[in-house]
Amino acid sequence: MDQSGKGQAGTLGGAAGKPAAPEDTRNSTKGGQTAARVRKAALRLFARQGYAAVSMRQIAAEVGVQPGALYNHFATKQDILKALMLEHMRDLLEAWGDRRAKAPKDADPLEVFVSFHICYHLSRSEEVFISYMELRNLEPENFAEVERQRQAYEAILTGILEDGRKMGRYHIAEPRVATRAIIAMLTGIPAWYRESGSLTVGRIEKIYLDMVRGSLGAAPDLTAGESG
Template sequence: MARKTGSHSKITGPLVRQAAIRLFARHGYAAVSMRQIAAEVGVQAGALYLYTPDKQTLLYDLMRVHLEDLLETWEARPKPDDPMAQLQNFCRFHIAYHLERPEQVFIAYMELRNLDEENFREIERLRRRYESELETILARGQDAGVFHVPDNRLATMAIIAMLTGVNTWYQEGGRLTREDVAQIYWDMVRRSVSAGQ
């Protein structure tokens, strides 16, 4: 792991972030020491402070960037016209995006309580922005008479919890591909917001 002295600032920064993601996801923020992160990167602990002012900011930045990327990617995605296609689009996007980066997703959910109050508020603001994207789709579909949802806010939370839950059990190379899973979940979501039998 040892690395020779030299100029590496352009690559060490990302390596620090990558090592922190791996270790925070596996052991938890509080259980991981700056020494462990440094060892993973191949530098001494002191050198980390060239790339982050402190451990707390390192965690906050990981979560903030994750949520900003999520929102940016979603917003850049072409949007279908009708509500049913919009909901399908959201479900497929959510599952695909979250399965693609399980460690960041895990950190963003599990380490909220380790954020400073101010950092916590900003992360929650970003999360609410994402949730409101789905809530808007549901509201429009409800108005159009396509969806029959007893409560928009609850349906939003229920669907997001259901979709994000895939990350807790999905295993690459298992019985089902990501597309299989996305298809099956979309089928359940579709029926959960459609008129009952």
């Protein structure tokens, strides 16, 4: 019953991002289409109101279907959440794999990661938001699976930091701590970013990359002037 100190996240307000592609589940059948619409509706509603505050009836209404019909696609409400979160983590790791593969060999891995993280999190802000906020509503098994993937993702950055430290580029006391600090910093962006604001994504990437480098004790990137 007691679950203390769980999942604090700050991407409040979230939801400014583009909706997940409906092809995610690659279903061209009528049922598959409905399942995708359920996922989409649940994603929006969970992000805005929270898993516990959203009813199956609300989701059904959003989809334009009776509540009972949802159970043709998901066995329980919990299963919808599980699907959203597991797919999000899987997509995140997949997307990182793609990005790394496409990056030039001589690119700064830290820069690639920071840029990727910011872009991805801004474009999938609802999934990201849910992934932080609703962890405690996952059943233990599902929670463990997501946690594993989260750690895998963190390990990517930790690896980059350790490599950089070995090469003398970064001065880091605790790579695991630095990893968390950086990811927290970056993940906070969607909480305040607005497309309508004055800052472009590119500018945000630049600012944050500089801050991240600085926090690692790295020499500033001299290919550009002082950021700002």
